[in-house]
Amino acid sequence: MFNKETYTQRRETLRKNVKEGIILILGNVDVPMNYRSNTYRFRQDSNFLYYFGLDQQGLAGVLDADSGEEILFGDDLTLDDIIWMGPQPSIQERAARAGISRTMPFGKLAEFLGKAVSDGRRIHFPPPYRAENKLLLEQLLGIKPADQPSQASADLIKAIVAQRSVKEAQEILEIEKAMDVAWLMHTTAMKMAKPGVFEHEIAGVVEGIAISADGMLSFPLILSINGETLHNHAHNNKLEEGRLLLMDGGAETAMHYATDHTRTMPVGGRFSQKQKEIYEIVLNAQLKAIQNIKPGVPFRNIHMLAAETIADGLKAAGLMKGDVKEAVEKGAHALFMPHGLGHMMGLDVHDMEDLGEDYVGYDDEVKRSDIFGTAFLRLGRKLQSGFVLTVEPGIYFIPALIEKWEQEGKFREYINYDAIKPYLGFGGIRIEDDILVTDDGYRVLGRPIPKTVADVERMMNEGV
Ligand code: GLY
Ligand code: MN
Secondary structure (H helix, E strand, O other): OOOOHHHEEEHHHHHHHOOOOOEEOEEEEEEEEEEEEEOOOOOOOOOHHHOOOOHHHHOEEEEEEEOEEEEEEEEOOOOOHHHHOOOOOOOOHHHOOOOOOOOOOOOHHHHHHHHHHHHHOEEEOOOOOOOOHHHHHHHOOOOOOOOHHHHHHHHHHHHHHHHHHHOOOOHHHHHHHHHHHHHHHHHHHHHHHOOOOOOHHHHHHHHHHHHHOOOEEEOOOEOOOOOOOOOOOOOEEEOOOEEEEEEEEOOEEOOOEEEEEEEEOOOOOOOOOOHHHHHHHHHHHOOOHHHHHOOOHHHHHHHHHHHHHHHHHHHHHHOOOOHHHHHHHHHHHHHHHOOOOOOOOOOOOOOOOHHHHHHHHOOOOOOOOOOOOOOOOOOOOEOOOOOOEOOEEEEEOOOHHHHHHHHOOOOOOOOOOEEOOOOOOOEEEEEEEEEEEEEEEEEEEOOOOOOHHHHHOOOOOOHH
């Protein structure tokens, strides 16, 4: 974890911004996989990590915004626990690492909050996303899980988003640490992408790289020759010459800061002319988008620029037609790129999405579009120095979507359905990097992972 002053200062800012009442931040608990003592790998809640830094289960933090009092709720281990788990720091020692002096047993949390409620205090909590914490919150505050999203504190959510959106220098260093792991994950996949290899053979090695670096994947790996399926977590296909392989994968460090990159490569190491043509359009859109990143620019504009660049390229390739700007405004490009250009990244790969996408990505100035495709943009608001975000345009040939739109005669004035036919079975291409917004522009984070046609082919064939 960072030093205790980091957490003390973050909590002080949070208390000041929330202004009044009691702030309750629940840590996560171990979740059974098939029986109680056989659990999924533990992942601490990111808000809890941000304000308390403690990466153990069974903790809760309470901050009094009026008095400034801070309490860590948690239990010391029993002798039985120590026999199974070995000696562990006491709860008092853990609290001290986070700069907190007062601790209470976890079992006292309900009584503490009950008294605060009966004293007329407001309890601010973020919306829980795990069943265990939804049930716990119901026990603690008597609010049913279905009512918890609407009763979560908008004041708290806004204060957390304001703070976590702008990364500290030490957070950026931590994200950059994970970048070396990301480089190794992606270049290893490039070297392994040979005909006859199964997707799961590569997926296992890639996940192993993240774990070997004392971290884990930042989300379940997307690695597929069916790259047109945007979030495909199955890895059962055998790679065949002539197919594209898309890998969207990220690492997180031991402190849980994430990376998120996508690369698309030709199985066997050489792009066909047809693949190259589409690849260059996506790459051009990605580079153009990145070059336009700077504080004050709404990311929505950058998304639209990338969409126009893609539509422009597809028009030159004969797959789209008509007025490009108009086509993109109406959403015709979404046949090929039905997702947003990117999202915030930090302690979560989609940073703070538990708090609500609209709080993270939109504000009073920039509202979410309701047009198919553009509506899936997770980040639309104006960029600020210190934001870390992804830029990930793509072109996909999704047979079910193409068939449906063609049957409906949708956007016939912008789409050449006949010209698309030879691309059914092509798959999909996405290229994704992680960008820091700086005071005067941007910085692409990490050791560059090959992404030009020549560089990808070189890494695949020569290993450099
Ligand atoms: N890398 C997965 C996503 O951004 O949705
Ligand atoms: Mn992403």
